[in-house]
Amino acid sequence: MAAITAPARATEDTAKRVGGGRWTAYWLLAPGALWLLLFFVVPFYSLVSASLFDPNGSVLTGYDVTYHVGNFGTAVKNYYPELLRSLWYAGLATLVCLVIGYVLAYAIAFKAGRWRNLLLVLVIAPFFTSFLLRTLSWKLILSDHGFIVDLFQKVHILGSDGRLLNTWFAVVSGIVYNFLPFMVLPLYASLEKIDGRLIEAAGDLYASPFTAFFKVTWPLSLPGVVAGTLLTFIPAAGDFINAQLLGGPGQRMVGNVIQSLFTSTQDYAAAGALSVILMALIVGLVLVYIRKVGTEELV
Amino acid sequence: MSQASEGSRSLHLSQVTKEFAAFRAVDSLDLDVPHGSFFALLGPSGCGKTTTLRMVAGLETPTSGTIRIGDTDITYAKPYQRPVNTVFQSYALFPHLDVHENVAFGLRRRKSKEVDRQVSEMLALVELESQARKKPAQLSGGQQQRVALARALINRPDVLLLDEPLGALDLKLRRSMQIELKRIQTEVGLTFVHVTHDQEEAMTMADTVAVMNAGVIEQMGAPAELYENPRTTFVANFLGQSNLIAGKVVGREGDFVKVDMHGIVVSVPFDRAHTDGGEGWVGIRPEKVLVAEVGEDIDAPGNHLEGGVVTDVSFVGVSTQYLVRMPWGQELQVFEQNTGRRRLFTHGEKVDISWRPEYAFLLDASQDAHAGIEEE
Numbered sequence: 001m002a003a004i005t006a007p008a009r010a011t012e013d014t015a016k017r018v019g020g021g022r023w024t025a026y027w028l029l030a031p032g033a034l035w036l037l038l039f040f041v042v043p044f045y046s047l048v049s050a051s052l053f054d055p056n057g058s059v060l061t062g063y064d065v066t067y068h069v070g071n072f073g074t075a076v077k078n079y080y081p082e083l084l085r086s087l088w089y090a091g092l093a094t095l096v097c098l099v100i101g102y103v104l105a106y107a108i109a110f111k112a113g114r115w116r117n118l119l120l121v122l123v124i125a126p127f128f129t130s131f132l133l134r135t136l137s138w139k140l141i142l143s144d145h146g147f148i149v150d151l152f153q154k155v156h157i158l159g160s161d162g163r164l165l166n167t168w169f170a171v172v173s174g175i176v177y178n179f180l181p182f183m184v185l186p187l188y189a190s191l192e193k194i195d196g197r198l199i200e201a202a203g204d205l206y207a208s209p210f211t212a213f214f215k216v217t218w219p220l221s222l223p224g225v226v227a228g229t230l231l232t233f234i235p236a237a238g239d240f241i242n243a244q245l246l247g248g249p250g251q252r253m254v255g256n257v258i259q260s261l262f263t264s265t266q267d268y269a270a271a272g273a274l275s276v277i278l279m280a281l282i283v284g285l286v287l288v289y290i291r292k293v294g295t296e297e298l299v
Numbered sequence: 300m301s302q303a304s305e306g307s308r309s310l311h312l313s314q315v316t317k318e319f320a321a322f323r324a325v326d327s328l329d330l331d332v333p334h335g336s337f338f339a340l341l342g343p344s345g346c347g348k349t350t351t352l353r354m355v356a357g358l359e360t361p362t363s364g365t366i367r368i369g370d371t372d373i374t375y376a377k378p379y380q381r382p383v384n385t386v387f388q389s390y391a392l393f394p395h396l397d398v399h400e401n402v403a404f405g406l407r408r409r410k411s412k413e414v415d416r417q418v419s420e421m422l423a424l425v426e427l428e429s430q431a432r433k434k435p436a437q438l439s440g441g442q443q444q445r446v447a448l449a450r451a452l453i454n455r456p457d458v459l460l461l462d463e464p465l466g467a468l469d470l471k472l473r474r475s476m477q478i479e480l481k482r483i484q485t486e487v488g489l490t491f492v493h494v495t496h497d498q499e500e501a502m503t504m505a506d507t508v509a510v511m512n513a514g515v516i517e518q519m520g521a522p523a524e525l526y527e528n529p530r531t532t533f534v535a536n537f538l539g540q541s542n543l544i545a546g547k548v549v550g551r552e553g554d555f556v557k558v559d560m561h562g563i564v565v566s567v568p569f570d571r572a573h574t575d576g577g578e579g580w581v582g583i584r585p586e587k588v589l590v591a592e593v594g595e596d597i598d599a600p601g602n603h604l605e606g607g608v609v610t611d612v613s614f615v616g617v618s619t620q621y622l623v624r625m626p627w628g629q630e631l632q633v634f635e636q637n638t639g640r641r642r643l644f645t646h647g648e649k650v651d652i653s654w655r656p657e658y659a660f661l662l663d664a665s666q667d668a669h670a671g672i673e674e675e
Binding site: 216 | 356357358377378379383384385387389391392393394395404405408409450451454
C-alpha cells in the first residue's frame with residue numbers, strides 16, 4: 001500500500017513546485033494590472049463618459065452624463081476633414097517610413113558587417129534630444145529661406161515664391177522623421193533573424209536574387225513589417241505636434257482639434273466624442289490590417 | 300535518353316583552387332564524377348570538402364580552375380542558372396511554406412507544368428504524402444531531411460549535392476536514411492555528390508569515395524579498394540583503423556618486399572608497397588591480425604610475431620578488441636570475431652600474433668603515422 005501511495009505524493013509535490021503557489025502569478029501581474037487600471041481603464045472610462053456628456057453643459061456649470069449619443073454624429077459632421085486628413089497623413093508617412101526603414105534595416109542586418117551596432121545606435125540617437133526640439137529644428141530646415149527651399153527653387157521643384165513650411169509635405173516629412181526609428185527597429189529585429197542559408201537555398205532552387213527577396217526574405221520579415229507599421233501608424237494618426245509646428249491651418253489633424261477642444265474651447269463633449277471615434281477607427285483599421293496580413297500564421 | 304547525352308552530364312573539376320585570404324581551402328583539385336554515380340567526398344572538418352561542394356553549387360567562386368558539367372563551363376554561372384541542386388546540412392527549409400510548397404519551389408521558379416502532380420509523386424517517393432500541408436517546424440528531423448531531399452530531387456538536376464545530409468539525425472535514423480538515400484539514387488539514376496566526415500556513411504553508400512585532406516584528394520576509389528589498400532597514412536587511419544609499425548626495407552623476394560620491423564622480418568606484397576625509400580610504415584588492419592597462445596600454430600601462414608602481452612581486452616559483442624604490447628613497446632590493435640571457437644585472452648597473458656602477408660601494406664615513412672586519427 002505504502003509503495004503505491006508514495007509516488008502519488010511525489011507527483012503532488014512536483015505539481016506544487018512547478019506551479020509555484022497559486023498566488024504567485026497574481027502577485028506578478030499586480031504591478032502591470034495596477035498601472036493599466038490607473039492609466040488606461042480610469043482615463044478610458046472618463047473619456048467615454050465625456051463623450052456622452054450633455055453638449056449644453058460647460059466647464060463652469062458642470063456636465064451631466066445624459067448619454068447624448070448625438071455627440072458622435074456632431075463630431076464627425078464638424079471634423080471629418082481633420083479625421084480623414086489624419087488617416088491620410090499617417091498612412092502616407094507610414095508608407096514612406098516602410099520604404100526608407102526597410103532599406104535601412106536590410107542594409108544594417110545584411111550588409112553592415114562590423115558597423116552594425118554603430119548604425120543601430122545612430123538610428124536611436126535622435127531620441128537623446130527632445131521630440132519638440134527635433135520638430136522645431138525641422139521648422140528651421142524647411143524655413144522659407146533655408147537651404148532646402150533655396151535648392152528646390154533653384155531646380156524649379158518649387159516656384160520662386162514657393163515654400164515648404166505649412167504644407168502637407170512638411171507635416172508628413174516631420175512625421176516620417178519622428179517615427180522612423182519605430183519602423184526600423186522591429187524591421188531590423190525580424191530581418192536579422194532570417195537564416196542566410198534560406199536565401200542560398202532559394203538561389204539554389206532557381207530563384208534570382210529578386211525572386212528570392214519576394215518569395216523568402218519579404219514573407220519572413222512580415223512580422224517586423226506589421227509591428228513597424230503599427231508602431232508608426234497608430235501614434236502618427238493621433239499626433240498633433242508635427243501639424244502644429246510644421247503645418248498651417250490647412251494641415252490641421254484630428255490631434256490638433258482634440259487638443260484645442262479640450263484646452264482652449266473646453267468643449268469636453270465634442271473632444272471626448274472625437275477621441276473615442278479616433279480610437280475606434282484605429283482599432284478597426286488595425287484589426288482589418290492584421291487579418292489581411294495574417295501574422296499568426298508566421299512562425 | 301541517349302548514351303551521348305548521359306555522358307555529357309558528368310561533372311568535371313579541373314585545377315580548382317579556392318583561397319580565403321591567406322588560407323588555401325582547396326588546392327588544385329581535379330575530380331571527375333561520371334553521370335549516375337553515387338560519389339562521396341570524405342574528410343575531416345576543414346578539409347575543403349564543403350568548400351568544394353559550394354563551388355559546384357555556385358555559392359562560392361573558385362580562385363582559379365574550371366568546373367564543367369558535360370561540355371558546359373559553369374565555373375562562374377550564378378547558382379540559379381546551374382543544373383545543380385543542394386540538400387543543405389541544416390536542410391534550410393522555408394519556414395513560411397508548407398511541405399508541398401517547399402518541394403514545389405524550384406518547379407514554380409522554372410514555370411514547370413503540372414507542379415501539383417509532380418510534387419505529389421515526389422512526396423510519395425520520400426513517403427511524406429500525408430504531411431504535405433504541414434509546416435517544416437511540425438515535422439521530425441528525419442521528415443525534414445526527406446523534404447529537403449525531395450525539394451532538391453524534384454528538379455532532376457544533373458548533379459545533386461548533399462552536404463552532410465544525415466549529420467543531424469540520430470544513429471538509428473541515420474542508418475535507415477542511408478539505405479533510403481541509396482534506394483532513391485538507384486531509382487532516379489541521378490549523380491549524387493555526397494559530402495561527409497563519416498567514413499562508414501561514405502563507404503556504405505557511395506560507389507566511389509574520394510578521401511580529402513587539407514584541400515587535396517589523398518586517394519580515390521571504390522570503398523573496398525580504399526579500405527584494403529590505402530596509399531597514405533591519412534587514408535589508413537581515417538578509413539577504419541590501422542596498425543602502423545615502423546620498418547626498414549631489406550630486400551625483395553619475388554612479389555614480396557621484405558621489411559625489418561624492430562628485428563622481425565615480415566613480407567608485404569610488392570603492389571601494396573607505396574614507398575620508394577628504404578624506410579616505411581608497415582600497415583595491417585586490426586581484424587586481419589590473429590592472436591594465439593605462445594607457440595600455437597596459427598592459421599595464418601606468414602608473418603609471425605612473438606613476445607606479445609595482452610594489455611587491454613574490450614568485449615564488444617560481435618568481436619573482442621585486444622591491445623597487445625609488442626617487444627619494442629608499441630601496442631597493436633587486434634580484433635577477433637566472436638565465433639565462440641576460441642577462448643578469450645585475459646589481461647597480462649603472453650601471446651603470439653600473426654597475419655597473412657597479402658593483407659599488409661607499406662606506406663611512406665615521411666608521412667605522419669597519426670594523420671587522420673580522429674580526436675575524441
